[in-house]
Amino acid sequence: MSNTRPSDKKQADHFARAREAQSVALLEDYVEMIGDLHEELGEARVADLAQRMGVAQPTATKAIARLKREGLATSRRYRGVFLTETGAALAMRVRARHRTVVAFLVAVGVPEDVAEMDAEGIEHHVSRHTLTAFEDYLANRLAADHRP
Amino acid sequence: MSNTRPSDKKQADHFARAREAQSVALLEDYVEMIGDLHEELGEARVADLAQRMGVAQPTATKAIARLKREGLATSRRYRGVFLTETGAALAMRVRARHRTVVAFLVAVGVPEDVAEMDAEGIEHHVSRHTLTAFEDYLANRLAADHRP
DNA sequence: ACCGAAACATAGCTATGGCTATAATTACTG
DNA sequence: CAGTAATTATAGCCATAGCTATGTTTCGGT
Known part of the structure; x- marks a missing residue:
């Protein structure tokens, strides 16, 4: 059909x-x-x-x-x-993304070790757009935490 | 070594x-x-x-x-x-998880279409623990979050 | 300077997940 | 109801990613 x-x-x-x-x-x-x-x-x-x-x-x-x-x-x-050089540049980007994904997961309440584990699979599917959203969330979250 | x-x-x-x-x-x-x-x-x-x-x-x-x-x-x-039966049960779980992941991504600021795209890869790496964190976030975000 | 151990490479196997080309079966249409 | 179109299956190819077993090369200690 x-x-x-x-x-x-x-x-x-x-x-x-x-x-x-x-x-x-x-x-x-x-x-x-x-x-x-x-x-x-x-x-x-x-x-x-x-x-x-x-x-x-x-x-x-x-x-x-x-x-x-x-x-x-x-x-x-x-x-x-x-x-x-290309490889080193890629490594830097990948590590930064990894750190962001882990920090983000922790920020939304995932335990550290689980975050570390899941990030290993998740990070490869996080687009630039989504990564930016994570970064923004972390930035705002940080600001909110410092507010009384 | x-x-x-x-x-x-x-x-x-x-x-x-x-x-x-x-x-x-x-x-x-x-x-x-x-x-x-x-x-x-x-x-x-x-x-x-x-x-x-x-x-x-x-x-x-x-x-x-x-x-x-x-x-x-x-x-x-x-x-x-x-x-x-097993397959149908799996399908239900997978679909629920997919919806949760997409909703969560959208909730943290990822555009709908990007969320849909990234979720396709991400969802398979989201553990029970992390999924629960997403669900909790979705349940609480209206009340707790967005305190500007 | 050698010899054994450690590190690395190579060969060759399995399974998965793609593909095209082609055969077999079912469904439709006149 | 026959022939064609659409659908599905099979055959056979390629690349990747894993493994064990085994051959090479380098390193370290006596």
Whole structure:
């Protein structure tokens, strides 16, 4: 019967975007983690990366291969992983967004540890628009708290 | 080097949960959509399902096969798809959650259409705990919030 | 300077979720 | 009621993301 309602295409597009977000999510997670490791340990080794991502080491190696293909990272055999400029920029954005999402969730009453957990999945689907709304909420909330 | 900080396992677990959520996400989307179609059209045909999910028809067929394997749906060749009791229950929960997430996003200032879009990805990562926080926020915002 | 252990890479398997092309079945229409 | 159109299923391809097992390379201690 092919019920092509006008809203169908829009809805299909929503799902398409969610799928797209998903395909970027792993890249974002790895890039962020590489940044974290460099800050904390001065380098990002494959083993540490794998451990923190909760995957086996060859899985991390494979992910790094994809990061390199996408121009987000470089690596030297048996030497660890490094972010490109693009990768470092992405890492910064991702970390900022992560912090915002967690802070926002906490602000609306989600316990810290749950917020941290849920944010890991949620953050990748938060658009610029929604992120701004979160930031505004946090700003206003802060102002309200300082009012007697 | 193997820096096994105590927090590593917890963080790894967060990612593991996010991955798990992702693997359930498609099931949830299809189940919800099948429910929608039954309500709107009285039946859920593969073609309509595919169109609304924004995928090719064989992709929908394959997804349905997985739904059947997981005991969420049944189907009769060339006749359409039906939810099992389990599937119908899941569909109800998913739809309620979706509505809550959208309403919540709108309540914190996200435009309707953006909320609808982002919710499609976010909802799958919203834990019971966080969902409750959203519901509470929606219930209380008129009274408590917006104290300018 | 070596040898063993640790770190990393590679090979090769599974499952999922996309796709196109094509076969099979059902439904409609004249 | 026959033939065509629409719908659904199947076959077979690709990429991703996970795994184990095993081969390489580097590092550290004696």
